[in-house]
Amino acid sequence: MSDLVFKITDHNFQTEVLESKIPVLVDFWADWCGPCKSLEPVLEQIAKEQTGKIKVCKVNVEDNPQLAASFNIRNIPFLAFVKDGQKVAELVGNQPKQVILNQINALQ
Numbered sequence: 094m095s096d097l098v099f100k101i102t103d104h105n106f107q108t109e110v111l112e113s114k115i116p117v118l119v120d121f122w123a124d125w126c127g128p129c130k131s132l133e134p135v136l137e138q139i140a141k142e143q144t145g146k147i148k149v150c151k152v153n154v155e156d157n158p159q160l161a162a163s164f165n166i167r168n169i170p171f172l173a174f175v176k177d178g179q180k181v182a183e184l185v186g187n188q189p190k191q192v193i194l195n196q197i198n199a200l201q
Contacts, residue, residue, distance in 0.1 A: 097140035099150040103157050110150060111178040116200045117148045118193070121164065121171040123155050128187035129170045135190045139197070147197050176200055 099109055101119065110117045120136055122129035140149035154161040154169060164173055164180065174182040174196055182196055 097144060097149065098137060099148065101150045101152045101157070101160070103159055106152075106157075106160055109148075110175055113148055113175070115146065115148055116174060116176040116181075116197070117150055118197065119164075119173040119175060120149070120151045121154050121161055121166050121169050121173065122151060123153060123169055126169050132170050132187050135193070138190065139193060143194075143197060147200070172196075174200060 101109055110119060118136070118139070120129075120132065122132075136149050136151075139147070143149075152160050154166060164171070168185050170185075170187060172184040172188065172193065173180050174184075181200065184193065184196060
């Protein structure tokens with residue numbers, strides 16, 4: 094995980110995601126999830142290319158089951174888009190980069 098992608102836990106979710114001044118893309122994932130692993134480099138690219146426009150964060154559902162439950166996660170990878178402390182959109186499954194970018198652009 095690069096410095097541009099933030100690791101989120103129950104302890105820092107409030108400050109890093111809900112209180113963020115810019116929209117946040119939260120990737121709910123797990124170590125055993127193949128599609129999650131293949132999505133990782135795409136999210137790294139987005140974090141680099143969209144710096145200042147969106148904050149990219151990752152939540153391991155195994156380590157943070159309460160957060161996963163609060164977002165009603167049934168399948169991973171699960172991408173939640175949070176703006177002004179509210180989930181405003183979601184994408185489920187391994188999505189192409191352009192689909193994710195289109196969702197980010199819709200948040201602006």
